Amino acid sequence: MKKIPFPLPVCDQPATGRIEIYTPDPAGDAFGSLDASVYACDAHEPDVIAAAWAADMTAYRIEMAPGVDRTCSEVYVYRTGNLGGGQ
Numbered sequence: 154m155k156k157i158p159f160p161l162p163v164c165d166q167p168a169t170g171r172i173e174i175y176t177p178d179p180a181g182d183a184f185g186s187l188d189a190s191v192y193a194c195d196a197h198e199p200d201v202i203a204a205a206w207a208a209d210m211t212a213y214r215i216e217m218a219p220g221v222d223r224t225c226s227e228v229y230v231y232r233t234g235n236l237g238g239g240q
């Protein structure tokens with residue numbers, strides 16, 4: 154499984170949001186492949202989003218699901234995405 158191709162914050166604060174990271178597909182759909190989710194605190198959400206865009210990926214912030222407890226900079230890579238090592 155590959156790592157996410159942009160720098161992440163070094164932070165141990167509780168995450169306040171989940172940022173979905175997509176790879177655009179060749180046809181031009183910015184949300185071509187859902188590759189990963191990055192959890193971030195209030196202070197670092199803009200950094201994560203900016204880093205993703207700088208790496209030519211699409212970042213989309215969504216609210217944390219109720220009862221989900223994550224730390225800022227935690228990453229979940231989807232096995233089905235481009236970073237997950239194929240189908």
Ligand SMILES: [Zn+2]
Nearest residue numbers: 164194197225
């Ligand atoms: Zn943080």
